[in-house]
Structures are given as structure tokens and as C-alpha cells.
Amino acid sequence: MSRRVTSEHLVAELVALLGERAFIALAENFGGRRLYVPRKIDADGEIAKAVGMTAAQKLSDRKSPDYLRVPLARGLRARHHRAAGLSNGEIATKLGMTETGVNSLFARMHSLPEKGSDKDRQLSFF
Structure with missing residues (x-):
């Protein structure tokens, strides 16, 4: 079987x-x-x-x-592109889906991946 x-x-x-x-x-x-x-x-x-x-x-x-x-692996690809600093709109284009779809994809994830370029620009308060 x-x-x-x-x-x-x-x-x-x-x-x-x-x-x-x-x-x-x-x-x-x-x-x-x-x-x-x-x-x-x-x-x-x-x-x-x-x-x-x-x-x-x-x-x-x-x-x-x-x-x-070959899997689409949209979740893994979205995380990868987010870590590289792409916006949700840019990720949507790469994944062949809407920006709203990308927002929903990230909303379903247990931990939201950090955006690479934002991480470097954020100020630390602690």
C-alpha cells in the first residue's frame, strides 16, 4: 500500500x-x-x-x-521574503496572490516573522 x-x-x-x-x-x-x-x-x-x-x-x-x-510552499516563501525586508504587497506579487491574502497568511501563523529592514530601523526602548 x-x-x-x-x-x-x-x-x-x-x-x-x-x-x-x-x-x-x-x-x-x-x-x-x-x-x-x-x-x-x-x-x-x-x-x-x-x-x-x-x-x-x-x-x-x-x-x-x-x-x-513541487509544493507552492507559500507560508515558507512568505516568511523568507518578509525576513528579507519585502513588504506584504511585494510578497503578494512574488506568491501570485493578493495583499489581503498575504495579510491573512501571516495572521494564521503562530509567530509573525520579523521584517528584515524594519528590525534594523526600530528603536529599542529597553
Whole structure:
């Protein structure tokens, strides 16, 4: 009997395998689609161009030859972009959703990620 892998488990597995930065590049380039992962990675191939040769080879070693349903990972990507200092409007554009949707996404999170550029500009009162 095959076990269905949830999106959250797949995200965790791919982040552990590739690292967060390479996974985010994978999700931003291929999120929401089925991606064929070949046995032999070509440096000029779309996967290597998106995530780098090292991460592409790791993905191939673990997932080839097969199709991978690349998660959208909007929550992880939103946190990443927020930490990089992007506004909710800029994040909305990157995620392909509305700014209101981004506001709702952050509202559902247990801990709101700090905005990178705001952190540097805030005054400390203590």
C-alpha cells in the first residue's frame, strides 16, 4: 500500500535535502506543477539553472527518475521574503496572490516573522 505524502512533509523533506534557499528557488520556479527529475542533471537544464548544480544533483540522487509535485510552499516563501525586508504587497506579487491574502497568511501563523529592514530601523526602548 502506498503512503500519500502531504505537502508539509514534502516541504520538510525537500528543505532538509536542498537547504531553504535552494528549496525556495525550486518552489518559485516550479511550484504548483509536476516536474520531471532526470537521472542525469545537465548544467544547462532548467532545474540546475533554478537551484544550482549541487542542489539539482541532490534532488536527482533522491527523486529520479520520477515526477515531483513541487509544493507552492507559500507560508515558507512568505516568511523568507518578509525576513528579507519585502513588504506584504511585494510578497503578494512574488506568491501570485493578493495583499489581503498575504495579510491573512501571516495572521494564521503562530509567530509573525520579523521584517528584515524594519528590525534594523526600530528603536529599542529597553
